[in-house]
Amino acid sequence: MTNWRRPRGQGRAAPRLRLRPWRDPRLVLGVLLVLGATVLGARLAAAGDDRVEYWSVRADVVPGDTITQDDLRPARVRLTREAADDYVRTTEQFSAPLDDLVWAQPLTQGSLVAKTSLVPRSSAARGQLPLNVALGAAPADLARGDLVDVWVGPGPGDEPGPDAVRVLGAVRVLHSGNDVGAQSGSLAQTVLVDVDDSRLAPDVISTVSAGHVTLVRVGS
Known part of the structure; x- marks a missing residue:
């Protein structure tokens, strides 16, 4: 009987190709290009923001x-x-x-x-003018910072007289007096407004002191 033998070298595993992708120069070049484009884009965006x-x-x-x-x-x-x-x-x-x-x-x-x-x-040449305002003669929700026109004229029960006149326009409320009036049950509140000194003429002060003051909100 003839003994059969496999050909020499047959049966050995073929050597495998071991790939090292991080050593592939094309891959490294691609990564560098991506990083470079990212950095360049960020710098261009920053340079374009002129705020x-x-x-x-x-x-x-x-x-x-x-x-x-x-x-x-x-x-x-x-x-x-x-x-x-x-x-x-x-x-x-x-x-x-x-x-x-x-x-x-x-x-x-x-x-x-x-x-x-x-x-x-x-x-800062400014004054703080207190105004005695009857209940209902100012917005109920008047608050600090509101802008108001100050009108003075005859009050309820007064003899008929001249029409109401605006003595101050667009003055800023520093204190509304709502809290004090509510706590005391008073029928009036003292509203403090900010006025430039040049507008505080004697006739303005005498007018708001003697007449019925009405505040009309014109802004906030």
Whole structure:
């Protein structure tokens, strides 16, 4: 009997090709290209953002109030070249310590802080005028910060006289007096308004002191 033998070398496993993808130069080049494009895109996006950070107000403010850091918050906006220098950037120094500055004009929540909005306390020529307002002669929900026109004329039960006249327009309410009037059960409330000194002529003060005052809200 003839013994059969398999051919020499037959039966051995063929050597396997061991791939090392991280050593493939094409793969490495592809990864580098992706990373480069990502970095370049981020830099181009940053360069294209020409917004600048300015100070804005966190809540409504009224003239005469001291400015505090809590009043301010940064806002990134894009302004025209003409308007850019009118507002306070977060990188700028204030003209004086905040404790020495007051608001010169009313600002609503989110408004940018103009340089003219901040004035030294010593230069704020403003007065606080108290008004005796009868029940029903002012909005029931009158609140601090509202803008009102002040009208004076004959009151209920008065002899017929001249028509009511507007003695002050668009003045800011500093204190409505609603809480005090409600607690005391009074039929009148003392409303405190902010008025520029130039508008506080003697005839204005005598008129609001002697006549029946009515407040008409014109803004808030």
